[in-house]
Amino acid sequence: MRRDLFWRPPSTSSGIVRKxxxxxxxxxxxxxxxxxxxxxxxxxxxxPYNPESEDLLAVLSGPSRLHLLGTDExxxxxxxxxxxxxxxxxxxxxxxxxxxxIIGVPLGLFAGYRGGRIDRVIMSATDIVQSLPVIIVLLVVxxxxxxxxxxxxxxxxxxxxxxxxxxxxxxxxxKTELYVRAAEVVGLTRFQVLxxxxxxxxxxxxxxxxxxxxxxxxxxxxxLGYLNLDVSPPAPSWGSMIAEAGTVIxxxxxxxxxxxxxxxxxxxxxxxxxxxxxxxxAKKDDRSDIDTGREKRRSSQPAVAVTPSxxxxxxxxxxxxxxxxxxxxxxVMINSREGDLRIVDxxxxxxxxxxxxxxxxxxxxxxxxxxxxxxxxxxxGGRITGGSVEFRGQQLVGMSNKERSKLRGRHIxxxxxxPMVALDPVFTVGSQIKEVLQTLHGSxxxxxxxxxxELLGRVRLPDPRTAFxxxxxxxxxxxSQRACIAIALAGSPDLLIADEPTTALDVTxxxxxxxxxLSLNDELKMSILLVTHxxxxxxxxxxxxxxxxxxxxxxxxxxxxxxxxxLHPYTEGLLAxxxxxxxxxxxxxxxxxxPSPWEWPEGCRFAPRCPYATxxxxxxxxxxxxxxxxxxxxxLHSERVGTAASNVQ
Amino acid sequence: MRQLIVRRLVQAIPLLFIVSFLTFFLVSLxxxxxxxxxxxxxxxxxxxxxxxxxxxxxxxxxxxxxHWLYRVLHGNLxxxxxxxxxxxxxxxxxxxVTLTLIVATVIVVSIVGVGLGVVSSVRGGFMNRIIDxxxxxxxxxxxFWLGLVLVSTFAVTFHVFPALGLTAFSSSPVGxxxxxxxxxxxxAAAPIAVVMRQTRDAMSNVLEGEFIRTxxxxxxxxxxxxxxxxxxNASLPVVSVLGVLLVSLLGGTVIVENVFAIPGLGSxxxxxxxxxxxxxxxxxxxxxxxxxxxxxxxxxIAYGLLSPKVRVR
Numbered sequence: 016m017r018r019d020l021f022w023r024p025p026s027t028s029s030g031i032v033r034k035x036x037x038x039x040x041x042x043x044x045x046x047x048x049x050x051x052x053x054x055x056x057x058x059x060x061x062x063p064y065n066p067e068s069e070d071l072l073a074v075l076s077g078p079s080r081l082h083l084l085g086t087d088e089x090x091x092x093x094x095x096x097x098x099x100x101x102x103x104x105x106x107x108x109x110x111x112x113x114x115x116x117i118i119g120v121p122l123g124l125f126a127g128y129r130g131g132r133i134d135r136v137i138m139s140a141t142d143i144v145q146s147l148p149v150i151i152v153l154l155v156v157x158x159x160x161x162x163x164x165x166x167x168x169x170x171x172x173x174x175x176x177x178x179x180x181x182x183x184x185x186x187x188x189x190k191t192e193l194y195v196r197a198a199e200v201v202g203l204t205r206f207q208v209l210x211x212x213x214x215x216x217x218x219x220x221x222x223x224x225x226x227x228x229x230x231x232x233x234x235x236x237x238x239l240g241y242l243n244l245d246v247s248p249p250a251p252s253w254g255s256m257i258a259e260a261g262t263v264i265x266x267x268x269x270x271x272x273x274x275x276x277x278x279x280x281x282x283x284x285x286x287x288x289x290x291x292x293x294x295x296x297a298k299k300d301d302r303s304d305i306d307t308g309r310e311k312r313r314s315s316q317p318a319v320a321v322t323p324s325x326x327x328x329x330x331x332x333x334x335x336x337x338x339x340x341x342x343x344x345x346x347v348m349i350n351s352r353e354g355d356l357r358i359v360d361x362x363x364x365x366x367x368x369x370x371x372x373x374x375x376x377x378x379x380x381x382x383x384x385x386x387x388x389x390x391x392x393x394x395x396g397g398r399i400t401g402g403s404v405e406f407r408g409q410q411l412v413g414m415s416n417k418e419r420s421k422l423r424g425r426h427i428x429x430x431x432x433x434p435m436v437a438l439d440p441v442f443t444v445g446s447q448i449k450e451v452l453q454t455l456h457g458s459x460x461x462x463x464x465x466x467x468x469e470l471l472g473r474v475r476l477p478d479p480r481t482a483f484x485x486x487x488x489x490x491x492x493x494x495s496q497r498a499c500i501a502i503a504l505a506g507s508p509d510l511l512i513a514d515e516p517t518t519a520l521d522v523t524x525x526x527x528x529x530x531x532x533l534s535l536n537d538e539l540k541m542s543i544l545l546v547t548h549x550x551x552x553x554x555x556x557x558x559x560x561x562x563x564x565x566x567x568x569x570x571x572x573x574x575x576x577x578x579x580x581x582l583h584p585y586t587e588g589l590l591a592x593x594x595x596x597x598x599x600x601x602x603x604x605x606x607x608x609x610p611s612p613w614e615w616p617e618g619c620r621f622a623p624r625c626p627y628a629t630x631x632x633x634x635x636x637x638x639x640x641x642x643x644x645x646x647x648x649x650x651l652h653s654e655r656v657g658t659a660a661s662n663v664q
Numbered sequence: 665m666r667q668l669i670v671r672r673l674v675q676a677i678p679l680l681f682i683v684s685f686l687t688f689f690l691v692s693l694x695x696x697x698x699x700x701x702x703x704x705x706x707x708x709x710x711x712x713x714x715x716x717x718x719x720x721x722x723x724x725x726x727x728x729x730x731h732w733l734y735r736v737l738h739g740n741l742x743x744x745x746x747x748x749x750x751x752x753x754x755x756x757x758x759x760x761v762t763l764t765l766i767v768a769t770v771i772v773v774s775i776v777g778v779g780l781g782v783v784s785s786v787r788g789g790f791m792n793r794i795i796d797x798x799x800x801x802x803x804x805x806x807x808f809w810l811g812l813v814l815v816s817t818f819a820v821t822f823h824v825f826p827a828l829g830l831t832a833f834s835s836s837p838v839g840x841x842x843x844x845x846x847x848x849x850x851x852a853a854a855p856i857a858v859v860m861r862q863t864r865d866a867m868s869n870v871l872e873g874e875f876i877r878t879x880x881x882x883x884x885x886x887x888x889x890x891x892x893x894x895x896x897n898a899s900l901p902v903v904s905v906l907g908v909l910l911v912s913l914l915g916g917t918v919i920v921e922n923v924f925a926i927p928g929l930g931s932x933x934x935x936x937x938x939x940x941x942x943x944x945x946x947x948x949x950x951x952x953x954x955x956x957x958x959x960x961x962x963x964x965i966a967y968g969l970l971s972p973k974v975r976v977r
Contacts, residue, residue, distance in 0.1 A: 145908075234806045271813065441971060
């Protein structure tokens, strides 16, 4: 699906109105603000009293039938003063907002659209303005100019950096869109391009910023009113009413309530409005999922996934006596936008002490998630929903987090995929290893440092002392991975889970890291569960390997058996698409892609990509079969694997 | 690190020039005002002219600014039009009060804001909703009104804290602490709201990170992971927000000092503005700008100490 070169986001104003109406809180806020503006505008018509007429017989009366919100110390009606005061406060704030926009929007557009030196000048000016204390600037202006207009323009000016930044960034991001480039090529003037193509895309972030500032402007205006700088008495403003109420707080505490609350409510209403605009805008941006009809699918399908699963023949086998880790029917669900998805589907295997077991499969087959589930470190939204994981006879599923954290490090270690982000960036490598050593062994600082240096040496870092003092960003990828391995070894675990430990590294470094893992396996008799998509890694390191496809284990056998006689078409395809094993020429790959968890077929999950698939493959889930040789495969036609011309391209 | 500080100080110099010049320029826009303020409105035109010559007000604004700057660099901020006192002395005597307020507020904001943010990032759920609500209120409630509400509740109704003024520390440390409570709450409410949200979001972000998984897998306690590793990483965005908040906090002290009749720089600024006492207004602007620069420097240093990447650069 190629996006048209001149494609331009359609304006969907009716959709926006509909989305807005579906938010009750935003509607209430808008209604309140509209009523407030109308009431203040027509204050002369609807206010029950003249805001400045004094009634010394009804001073500080408190709420009553005659004066709904009471009277102030001169007997003036508070409700009427609020309405008239609102005219001052809202009008002043409006002046500030207009100044804010008139100054900020063009500068932001200009900076973003022109870029280069103009951009730099504008941005450094905003840097300076942003570090001015607003109230102080306003006080200086108030000392020099009388009247509130200069104050409000200044307020808009000193606040404008926020909108300049937002508009600039929004402009930058649309500027490079093809339809804007196209408009330029067609010969529209800069002004036309800005007005027709860029401005409409900038409106939403701008509106958010304006509503945020409007809320701030009302509070600052009220503060100026409180300091008697926005209006001269006896005319009211909300801020000056609070100031007057403050002077009689001992005699009539109620008086500060009406003028204060109206400010609070108005500010909150503006904030709610801003949030609604931001949310609607964010959803609108996300139009891709509406186009593909994903939304429809979500509603038509049950919340819980979906594909039926199947009990395997070997799934109730007891753990063999020499097994370190024994996984049975492990099931992991992830909560996602598509509902609950079964990412790992009834996986069962055993791992002996000292053994290295590979888990291989394409990206998205659930192998990493399966590995993390063993540690109880699933990403948020993920959880084990069934099966059992026995580690040295101890059941890990259902174990409390506290108990499980005692196993981590001491008995099961992890080496993860991205060494460059796997270490805490704000602590030195040494202090991280030291902390782990002190936590696990209770050693003192000196012992921990000695042990840490020894560990760094053992993972063959060329200069352990320098590495000890280094921060993670000062290390290369290979060195980081060695440091990660050192941390994982700190508790001398019995099982090391290595989740694609070499994927992010250079080829030469990959070999060294694998070599290191192997020697550790050899010296320390440490079992390794090695997750990878690289057959070379499997061939070099593993005794047995499991092949995973679409959340299921499809084959599990000794490495040489798998390489010589794969029993599952997926294994065969994977092997054939291995660049090391295949003949020269184009890099081969299996046709099609791994289906997403919400698209798993009813029958054999590999059938749509399989050259051997027959009708019976698509009827029901395929159970793992135990062959007469003792090997297992999740294929109805394992005898025929190896006979098809090729399912790779 | 030293490079960072030097660079920041160098960057601060233009800011100081710009603020002081703008202030000066604004004030000079109204030529008659200083002389009028000194002599009153009843003077003869000749008297005004003499006074302006005496004050150097007939010279171009740049020349005037240069003279003023020369004096300022020698510690002379002129004298108040109201009472002829030295502006520098007036400001210095009030600086401690304002700084006390600011430091106390920053301490409260850091402890309460960061604490609540951390708790809600770990607990989530109900706590999150409370914090959302609180942060709405914190931003919507104007500090001067909050101050008055606090006074009417805790001073007028319950007599727990004093309504006005700041007791000297030397006369009664407990009284001093008590008189700080209400103004500091009024000042801290809004910044707490921001810091709380920022901390929660930053913490949630960091806790999703890959390195947290490594640390968990390595067997560290959850306590160390949250309080040591996640918090130190999350503190970077929080510190930079704190810097922005501090600048607005200065504005807050101006208002809140007025609410509680606390004799700091802010209340002086307001009374000087209403009396058109321009030398004092200029002096306050310079002092506040200096405070902003120092605060930003502190924030940068803190940032550098927390982030190894900045430190190296």
